[in-house]
Amino acid sequence: MEYLNGGVRIPDLRVDIGPLSLANPVMTASGTFGYAREFESLLNLRRLGAIIVKGISLHPRSGNPPPRIIETACGMLNAIGLQNVGVDRFIVEKIPYLGTLGVPIIVNILGDSLDEYRHITEKLSGCGTVAAIEINISCPNVKKGGVAFGADPAMAAAVTRTVREAAAVPVIVKLSPNVTDVTVIAKAVEDGGATAVSLINTLIGMAIDLKRRRPALANVCGGLSGPAIKPVALRMVYQVAQAVSIPIIGIGGIATAEDALEFMLAGATAVQIGTANFVNPRASEEVVDGIGNYVLQEKLPSVREVIGALETG
Amino acid sequence: MMTQYQEKAVVIRREQLSADNVRLTFECPDIAAAAYPGQFVMIRVGTGNDPLLRRPFSIHQAHKEGLLQVYFKIVGRGTEMLAEVGEGAEVSILGPLGRGFRLVESPACLVGGGLGIAPLLFLARELSRLQRDCGLDTVILGGRSRSEVEPLVKDFEQFGMTVVTTTDDGSYGQRGFVTAAFSSLSLPASCAVYCCGPEPMMAGMNVLCRARGNSCQVSVESVMACGMGACLGCSKPTRGGGYVHVCVDGPVFDAEEMVWNI
Ligand SMILES: Cc1cc2nc3c(=O)[nH]c(=O)nc-3n(C[C@H](O)[C@H](O)[C@H](O)COP(=O)(O)OP(=O)(O)OC[C@H]3O[C@@H](n4cnc5c(N)ncnc54)[C@H](O)[C@@H]3O)c2cc1C
Ligand SMILES: Cc1cc2nc3c(=O)[nH]c(=O)nc-3n(C[C@H](O)[C@H](O)[C@H](O)COP(=O)(O)O)c2cc1C
């Protein structure tokens, strides 16, 4: 804990994701914060621990037909279809602004082959602004009949290794919850050289429009996010924390500092705020404030005391 | 970049304009001062996790002095909750959002169907403030029946426009759709059409305007999660191929840009 003039205490919120040091454990989740600029008039972007931008692929993708989103009980389903501007336009149009923020920028990447993942990583490694890469392994592997990379330990490890070899920065692997045992995948990517894992991505779900007798989403199925998935996400973070020794970034239904601290108790070193950004664009900054207040109230020397401090038995 | 605000707005007036239609007036100074006709706001109808997402509403009227109005119909749980908000209550409003109408100097014809009337009042006032003759302007207000149209007529008349009304059931004004009323008007080709309403009505207006050589701007709807370009959930296909996002590229578009399924 540091002191300002006049004895005002500043909580120590610093955490490390491998070699990457963050001023605090709060990041924005990919796909829920655009390219950050959309939010610039609504919160102080510089106060975030890190910013993770919308998933980027090698070539631009136009995404799925509408309707792409539907609200469900305490959450929402999305089938955006990974729409993005592609890595080249991202570097030209988005990176310069992001570079001015003075906050670590983490780029979420996706692909449908190992080559594509390698290619994007090489392009991103060339620009200094990128502090880390987060791999979305929930995408289908075209060469393996469309099975998601994240559903198979060998494929998940292979993507991790491929990106790791091409990357000059830390590599975070974002785990899919749509697997039988998430710890198996977590261990595989740890062995593959992942700096950290982040979890969870959305849970596959479905909604039906009874009146029209049709799926509510044009894509039929979509990814469930928001407060509805928090218990599942907490459980998975807890399980993975028992299984790996690399840092974990918790994601899933986090909207308040209390939510974030629960994930940290379960073993997360940092957290990401997703759907909550839509409801309250200031959510991420408010979580930073709330965690700081907690550290002061509990008189903790650092927020790092909270990580994995869950008492069981 | 446009500045947006997330404000705690106080409801200072609640008007039940018909059985299902409510108008709320908020003290909401930052958003009201920055608003432009055709833009919208995202309103949080409750404080809990269900319903989770904000609901989009057109800005019905905004005054630089800090008042902002929305006019809405109760269609589901969110609008039901918003309709129950009492005077004095505080509501979180995000805005102003999106790109509004492009105001042009030529004579204007405003066409609103049902709740599509909502954004046109703000537009009417701003058009009346341009240095131009509003005597040539027309507004066509249509609805299912009297209660959807009549309560708004005076609000438009104050700007000196000719008001034409239609109802599907003939209970007020001309019987029939706004498109029929529009067809029977003799308007100069230079007349700029501003339109908001159900999709079939806007599709019809597109056809009529193209035939008559009138420019036609429409305000369209889509499901929305964020309202500010972050989720990419509010896509609509365009005639040129690809998608636009209603919340940032719109909600106002040139009618001929869009794909209309009639
Ligand atoms: C830019 C924009 C401006 C709008 N302006 C107004 C306005 O000024 N006044 C007004 O009354 N309404 C307006 N709407 C529509 C309004 O947002 C919806 O009526 C509202 O979100 C419904 O919420 P709910 O929880 O009551 O209904 P829900 O329970 O979510 O849905 C009930 C029914 O309404 C339909 N619905 C839900 N969302 C929308 C939507 N966005 N557009 C059309 N139908 C929808 C559903 O399909 C369903 O049939 C606007 C929508 C947009 C996108
Ligand atoms: C609209 C939307 C788009 C998303 N896009 C991406 C994406 O491009 N890449 C990715 O890895 N995750 C994406 N996600 C998943 C989120 O980053 C996050 O893992 C998930 O929503 C769970 O967190 P939450 O409950 O806090 O939203 C998206 C989620 C939403 C709701």
Ligand code: FES
């Ligand atoms: S509603 Fe989120 S991008 Fe338009």
